[in-house]
Amino acid sequence: MGAALARAFPEKRLFLRSNTETRYVRLSPATQVMTVSGIAVVVGWTIIASSVLLMDSIGSGHERDQAQREQQLYQDRLNAMSDQRDAALAEAAAAHERFNAALRQVSTMQSQLLDSETRLTELERGMDVTYGKLRDAVLARDAARQEVAQLNDSLNGDGSEMAELARLGDMEKTVDLLAGALTAASGQRDSMMIEAQEAEDFAEEMIFEAKLKQARNDKIFNQLEDALTISVSPLDKMFRSAGLNTENLLDQVRRGYSGQGGPLTPMSFSTKGSEPDADGLRANGILEKLDRMNLYRIAAQKAPFALPVKSSFRFTSGFGPRWGRMHNGTDFAASHGTPIHSTADGVVTHAGRQSGYGILVKIKHEFGIETRYAHLSRLHVKVGQRVSRGERIGDMGNTGRSTGTHLHYEVRVGGRPVNPMTYIKAAQDVF
Known part of the structure; x- marks a missing residue:
């Protein structure tokens, strides 16, 4: 050897x-x-x-691109559903207005029909009376003609007989006048019956059209209800997975947007102050779900569901015990000067050095949530500044108690540190 x-x-x-x-x-x-x-x-x-770093960079870049595509797809789907919802509600309101107009027209025609039937009844009664008088007049006329014939035969009539003949002639003229009035009344009755039948046919046609519109409205309502159920459930699950009480959270958002132009309010299809019908209740149910979805979208901007680093990075340390001490955040490693972004809307409460953290930014958010961004090399914000989700607040560095360039990211709820990955993973199911 x-x-x-x-x-x-x-x-x-x-x-x-x-x-x-x-x-x-x-x-x-x-x-x-x-x-x-x-x-x-x-x-x-x-x-x-070098191979491990390269594979981590490629993997994280692919996941980030996939998340951005899914977020854009979800946003496009929400916008399309919002347009479809507006069009459907407008069409439902127009259909309801047309239905009300048709009902008013049917009601008017029914009133006219009732008036026609009343006049017809009165005419029938008048005709019965006229028929009775005509019958008596005809009998009297026949009797008078017989008397005239007898008088003509006798040729011995006096003045009283001639007066009787004149009276009989006047009666005959009256009978002829009554017969003409009876004929005219009969023609008017037939005309009114034809108008009544036409009104009844039109009412049946309008009722059938209203049923068709109701069936179409039911189909539109079903599609909207199914789409909203599919859209609201993932948002509700996202907040629950992050450990947030959804009802309390929505109440806070609703109080902050209580002015005009904020969340949607129930609509009324009645102008008489009565309770809404079945369509009105379904429309209000859809508006309530839309209101809930809008409140969730507002809350999602105010809760830290985004990643603080948008460039290529790798996780170097998670939340939990580390080297005998509690590690209260998650570490993201990347190159020096990598942009750091706010994960939600909020107000900067600290921007400067702090022992152990180095250059630190603290942001106060809604719902008692605070985020911290430590070991920065440079600041882009100042205390009191209001920032939006995704806004650049600093650059990654190696200040404070740090063994290398990275970002130490914390999420605190009510002052108590929680695992930031709870929020990040919860958002992956939606965005």
């Missing part, structure tokens, strides 16, 4: 000459082997570490 090692790495001497003396260093085969092995180990470790 020693001979083979000596042949592969023969002993070498390095001569070091100065002005006064000459020295040499003896390099034995074993020393040469150890030196070459050390260099090989260092080179190998450098290659492996």
Whole structure:
């Protein structure tokens, strides 16, 4: 073994000459082997570490691009649903107005029909009376004609008989007049019956059209209700997964947006102050779900569901015990100067150095939530400044108690630190 090692790495001497003396260093085969092995180990470790960093960068970049695409897709879907909801509500309101107009027209025609039936009844009664009088007049006329015939035969009539003949002639004219009035009344009755039948046919047609519109409204309502159920459930799950009480959270948002133009309010389809019908109740139910979805979207901007680092990064340490101490946040490692962004809307309460944290930014959010961004190299905000979700607040650095360039990110609720990944993972199911 020693001979083979000596042949592969023969002993070498390095001569070091100065002005006064000459020295040499003896390099034995074993020393040469150890030196070459050390260099090989260092080179190998450098290659492996570089490969790991490259794979982490590629993986995190792919996940970030995927998250951005899903977020844009979800936003497009919400906008499309909002447009569809507005169009459907407008169409429902127009259909309801047309239905009310048709009902008013049907009601008017029904009133006219009732008036026509009343007049028809009165005419029928008048005709019965007229028929009775006409019958009596005809009988009297026949009797008078018989008397006239007898008088003509006798040729001995006096003045009283001639007066009777004149009276009978007047009665005959009256009978003819009554017969003409009866004929006119009969024609009017037939005309009114035709108008009544036409009004009844029109009312049936309007009722059938109203039923068709009701069926169409039911289909629109069903589509809107299903779409809203699919959209609201992931948002509700996201907040519950983050450990937030959704009802209290929505109440806070609702109080902050209680003015005109804020959350949607129930609509009324009745102008008489009565309770809404079934369509009105369904429309109000849809508006309530839309209101809940809008409140969730507002709350999502005010809660830290976003990532503080948008460039390529890798996780270096998570939330929990570490080296015998509690690590209250999550560490993101990237190159020096990488932009750091606010994860939610809020107000900057601290922007400067703090022991252990180095250059630190604290942001106060709604719902008693605070986020912290530590070990920064540069600040882009100041105390009291209001920031929006995604706004750049600083650059990644290595200040404070830090072993390398990274971001220490904390989320605190009511002053108590919680795991930031709870919020980040909860948002991955929605955005």
